[in-house]
Amino acid sequence: MSETVVIAETKQGMLHSVTAELVSAANALGSAPTVIIPGTSDSAAAAVAELAGVGRVIACVGDCFSTYDAASWAKAVDTCAPAGIVVCAASQNGKDLASRLAARRSISVVQDVVAIDGSTLTQPIFSGKAMQNIVLSGDAVISIRANTFAAVGEGDGAEVTVMNQSADIATAVREMIAKANERLDVAEADIIISGGRGMQDPVNFVDLERIADALGAAVGASRAAVDTWDEIPHSMQVGQTGKTVNPSLYIAVGISGAIQHLAGMRTSKYIVAINKDAEAPIFKHADYGIVSTWEEALPILESELKALLG
């Protein structure tokens, strides 16, 4: 059995909760991993050390971690990480780093793993229209989709080692352009409510926002909505040429359920569809379908949720 290594997922220096799922995936591969925290704060290192199933923790610190630069992160992380099967989050930067690290070590990278069964790894191909089951023949770097492995709980406390790393930064961030709105990103959310062309006008997205606020959800959109209305940015788009999401609950409102939209959200644990057309393809994929206009359904949904969630 080869050693496993987890690259902790961080967000602006803080530990991301998906890290506990990565540890769980490494455990499924058969060992208590060494967890590398790129550019850590003390609190992130302490939080990882508290997780059950962790072998040891290496806090990898250095100037190069101040912003995400793929080349220098890969170099620094490579130096700290022992050989073995390396597990990253299938986030935007996680997949990028995984690719760099694998290339650096001349080993395979396997992205978006959604199941581990003994030595068999499963990843979606063709946007989830089929699954590919593979066996590794040596060390590899794999990335894990969020929300597919149960997070590990609390453990006895693992030992933390700090390693100082330096690497030249190849790219220079000149300016951070703040997001147009401070809403939760669909890629980060556990509940998403998305609107499509059936919303008829971008101003009607406020109805989705109110429900999102009640649920702590993100608001997403179909490509038709993004392409039709300037007010709906591409960052909200779910699907083949938008974001791939894997929330616990996905609510599709006025979305027909085109194959390219399904490509981005079909693995959601529960799908609710609200559409006035009983023949809309989305209903074939919905756990709960409501044949209704959004004008009629959303006010009831909002008041029900507010009554329930306070």
Next chain:
Amino acid sequence: MPNIAVLVKRVPDTNAQILVSGDRVDLSNVKWVMSPYDEYALEAAMMHKEAQGGVVTAITLGAPECDKVLKDAKAIGVDRIIRVWDDSWSELDSNQTQMALTSAVKEISAEVVYCGKSAADTGAGSTGPGVAERLDWASASNIIGLEFEDSGIEVIVPAASGNARTGISLPAVVSCDKGFCKPRKPNVKGIMMAKRAQVEVLAAEIPASGINIVSHTPPPQKAPGQTFDGATNVPAVVAALRNDANVI
């Protein structure tokens, strides 16, 4: 003047139905296209040439049937088209794919490589950063903005707290999201040129695969859902989400 490379891939149309037959997907009846994000990469490469001159080379990896995507790139206006292949290759893993493409990039002495942020078949997004690492170059992934400068390029990439306007010196590999350009369509002259164009075929040394593809399987089938007629059923659905699904 820069030597510009763009990596393009032949993939099933995103509308294609993908069936599994035996232990592999059956792609014998699908329509094939250039992977959608590669169209943005191709446009970026053409924009780069228009801004600074140079030569654009489109590179693909695959069997002879992949010549079509190179001809499509040629019709858009690239200068050279190269296909990397060896008939003994099959089911290449990321390591092999990246080695093959890297050797083609070296062969043409490119200084900047554009590619799509991920291919529509694997969805992996490993190729751009992987090729960059092997070349020991800088890289930027998932760009949504692009400007050309004397000594390099400026890109916009999504970051946790917003979008980062980032300067990169060349050489570099840039993987492209949509949103910063509108891919041009080929004109009649381009299509005629493409018909006559010669595909250069390159060989490459590649390592052994690090993975074994055991099988392809259809996606797990969900239990059929329930459909309710009319908005009066919304409270029942909310109750089910709470009590049966436990998601709210």
